[in-house]
Amino acid sequence: MRQRITPYPFGNGSPRFLAWVNSAPHPIGVASSLIAAALDPSVAGGRHAAVHVEHEVIRWFLELLGWSRAEGAHGLLTSGGSAAALLGLQAARQRAFAKAGIDVRKQGVGAISVRVYATAEAHSCVTKAVESLGLGTDSIREIPVDEAARMDCVALCEMIASDLAAGHVPLAVVASAGTVNTGAIDPLGEIADICAEAGVWLHVDGAYGGPAVMLLDDLVEAREGLARADSVGIDAHKWLYSPVDVGMVLYRDGRAVRETFSLVPSYLRSEPTPDEPVWFSEYGLEQTRSFRALKVWTQIMHLGWNGYRELIARDIAVADHLAARLDEATDFEIVATGLSVVCFRHRPDGVAEEDLDAHQSRLATSLQTEGDAFLAPSAVNGRTVLRACIVNPGTTTGDIDEVIEIIRRAGDSSA
Ligand SMILES: Cc1ncc(COP(=O)(O)O)c(C=O)c1O
Incomplete structure (x- = not known):
């Protein structure tokens, strides 16, 4: 287990996993899954x-x-x-x-x-x-x-x-x-x-x-x-x-x-x-x-709807922070935002307009291979973008700032 399984996770537990819509599991839900499996x-x-x-x-x-x-x-x-x-x-x-x-x-x-x-x-x-x-x-x-x-x-x-x-x-x-x-x-x-x-x-x-x-x-x-x-x-x-x-x-x-x-x-x-x-x-x-219900039931009992409201609003605030940081930068362009999603493009000097789609794809692959942050490539109105979705209350604005720098480093080396 220690050698072959746990060192190779999907990665959604990480605060810098911003790909797709895969949240980090709440610990109460993890414990409940074990109990549900034992009750079977x-x-x-x-x-x-x-x-x-x-x-x-x-x-x-x-x-x-x-x-x-x-x-x-x-x-x-x-x-x-x-x-x-x-x-x-x-x-x-x-x-x-x-x-x-x-x-x-x-x-x-x-x-x-x-x-x-x-x-x-x-x-x-x-x-x-x-x-x-x-x-x-x-x-x-x-x-x-x-x-x-x-x-x-x-x-x-x-x-x-x-x-x-x-x-x-x-x-x-x-x-x-x-x-x-x-x-x-x-x-x-x-x-x-x-x-x-x-x-x-x-x-x-x-x-x-x-x-x-x-x-x-x-x-x-x-x-x-x-x-x-x-x-x-x-x-x-x-x-x-x-x-x-x-x-x-x-x-x-x-x-x-x-x-x-x-x-x-x-x-x-x-x-x-x-x-x-x-x-x-x-x-x-x-x-x-x-017994899927147990993990949902215990989490709602633990957090309450108000607890959930706070966590979801926090995810949206972190997405807003990402959008604000990208907006003020000259080497990024926001393409679409909604709820806790931000779709954007890295456009550094030296990458021609016609190469921007390929640049985003190369970047996404490089991020995934390096493993310090993970954003999925996607397309909006025919343009390739990097898509960040924040569904992890463990993701902080500090993580976002760091992710932007990680993208810049990866992007500059692949430009
Ligand atoms: C909007 C939307 N609908 C449906 C699905 C499919 O849901 P599931 O993967 O849980 O079957 C997803 C998954 O990402 C989704 O984001």
Whole structure:
């Protein structure tokens, strides 16, 4: 272990790991993972501690959205945002086909032509979900974005109208509460209006930005829009600092979702008693399910929502510090910012304009190889950038200052 495993980590525990959206794990979550593994329950359903803990965790998140169990809201923990998108869209598929008089579970997807709407900024897991559900990527309509990388609602409206006129069935809109690339938040309220008007399912991918939208005062408008979604995906292993893996899908009307997933063969269990909590396995794909809830539950118990507010706001403040430092420098250019993401380019003297893309790529490789800091290369509006995402409360402004110098040194030597 000491020779071959622990010296070679992924690196997300480091305060200078700024790539992708991989937070450092909170120690309480790490300890809880060990306890959960030792208890080793299957959280399909039943009446044992792990089931109640997951129900409580889900209830806490539903409350943040203003959704209530009594009115049918439900949810379950997943491996992450990809699984949440798949489950959200599977429920959307069930509803759209049922409206057309088709039992999609029995008859499959061939009978109608459907459309799923998302921007090019949406996470690739949306495409994977559409493929996995047998809808085919031809069913995806790419909605243009504005200059802030947010969904263009006029275009969305027009596309839905023209698809309806052409005989297609609009199945779902997938909006983002914090895109992976630039942290952009789509205009969720407007999109919810359009979906309500057209009777289209709205899934909001809040895998990255969901916690910020749900908790921070200055994002209240986005929160109101989020609360109007039909399903929402949120990752606890991103901006809630839980160890991998744990995300969740929340459904505004879980009763309809049960029709999508419930399949209870006789060998599995007898009729539940009326006071028994509903079975998670009837709301998703997994039968045997791990005790993911414990690490989320203990962290929320420990930090409280106010503790989380402070940590998330701190990450954003550190990202703002990075943006301010880059802004005042002559050898850097900011390309996009949002939530705790900063996309930028190093442009030192001596690197020609046409070589700037290659320069950022070389820099990213060199940083990764040297191992003193890690930023992922990405592209914004066709330009290669370095992308920093701060989801680690251990990252200080001092780390950021140091990272800038590390980039300068690496950049000057590769220029
Ligand atoms: C915005 C967004 N959506 C979805 C995902 C996929 O989530 P996961 O990797 O937890 O499956 C990510 C992962 O980075 C993401 O940032």
